[in-house]
Amino acid sequence: MGLLDKLFGKSSKEEGSMTTEKLNIGIILGSTRQGRVSPQVGEWVKDIADKRGDAKYEIVDISDYNLPFLGTTDGTEPGIAAWNEKLANLDGFVFIVQEYNHSITGALKNALDFAREAWNNKAAGIVSYGSTGGARAAEHLRGICGELKIADVRTHPTLSLFTDFENGTDFKPQSIHLDNVNAMLSEVVEWSRALKTVR
Numbered sequence: 001m002g003l004l005d006k007l008f009g010k011s012s013k014e015e016g017s018m019t020t021e022k023l024n025i026g027i028i029l030g031s032t033r034q035g036r037v038s039p040q041v042g043e044w045v046k047d048i049a050d051k052r053g054d055a056k057y058e059i060v061d062i063s064d065y066n067l068p069f070l071g072t073t074d075g076t077e078p079g080i081a082a083w084n085e086k087l088a089n090l091d092g093f094v095f096i097v098q099e100y101n102h103s104i105t106g107a108l109k110n111a112l113d114f115a116r117e118a119w120n121n122k123a124a125g126i127v128s129y130g131s132t133g134g135a136r137a138a139e140h141l142r143g144i145c146g147e148l149k150i151a152d153v154r155t156h157p158t159l160s161l162f163t164d165f166e167n168g169t170d171f172k173p174q175s176i177h178l179d180n181v182n183a184m185l186s187e188v189v190e191w192s193r194a195l196k197t198v199r
C-alpha cells in the first residue's frame, strides 16, 4: 500500500482509477446541408485520434438528431432529449467548423443552444475550414464556448478550401496539418481530464 493510500484510504484509489479511465470525446460535425464536406473532415480527425489510444473518440452528427429550430415546438421531440443525453455522456469535444457568412452554421448554433449543463465544464478543440481556414467562424465559436463554460483549447488546425480540398469538395489535406491536429487533441484530452474533476 502506498503512502497516499495509507493516508487517505479509499478516496486516493478512486482518484487513481479516475485519472486512468479513458475519456469520451465527441467529434461534432457542424454542418448538416446536403453535399456537405464535414463528414470527410470529421473522419480524417477521427482516424488521427484513434491512432493515439488516449481516449474514446466518436463522430457526433447533428443531422442524426433532427433538432427542430429552437423555440418553434413544444420541445418533446425525442431528438432533443437524445442530443442532451449524448452530450452528457461526453467529456470533451472537437468541433468541425465550417465558415458560413463569416460565422458558424445556423445548425451548429441551434445545436449549441439546445443544451446547457451538458456542455458545462468540458474542453473543446476546433478544426475549421473555409476560404481563410474558417478562422472567422472559429473565433465566433470561441465566444459562444465562454458562455457555455466550454474551455476551448489554443491549438486550432485551419484547413483551406483552396489547398486542402480539390474543387472545394474532395478533401485532400496537406500533411503539415497532422502535427497541429495531434497537438490540439493532446490539449483537449488534458483539459477534459482536468475538468472532469470539477463536475
Ligand SMILES: Cc1cc2nc3c(=O)[nH]c(=O)nc-3n(C[C@H](O)[C@H](O)[C@H](O)COP(=O)(O)O)c2cc1C
Pocket (backbone or CB within 6 Å): 031, 032, 033, 035, 036, 037, 038, 039, 098, 099, 100, 101, 102, 103, 129, 130, 131, 132, 133, 134, 161, 168
Ligand atoms: C451559406 C454559405 C455561406 C458561406 N459563407 C462563407 C464565408 O463567409 N466564408 C468562407 O470562407 N466560406 C463560406 N462558404 C463556403 C463554405 O465554407 C464551404 O461551402 C464549405 O464546404 C461549407 O462546409 P460544408 O460543406 O461542410 O457545409 C459559405 C457557404 C455557404 C453554404
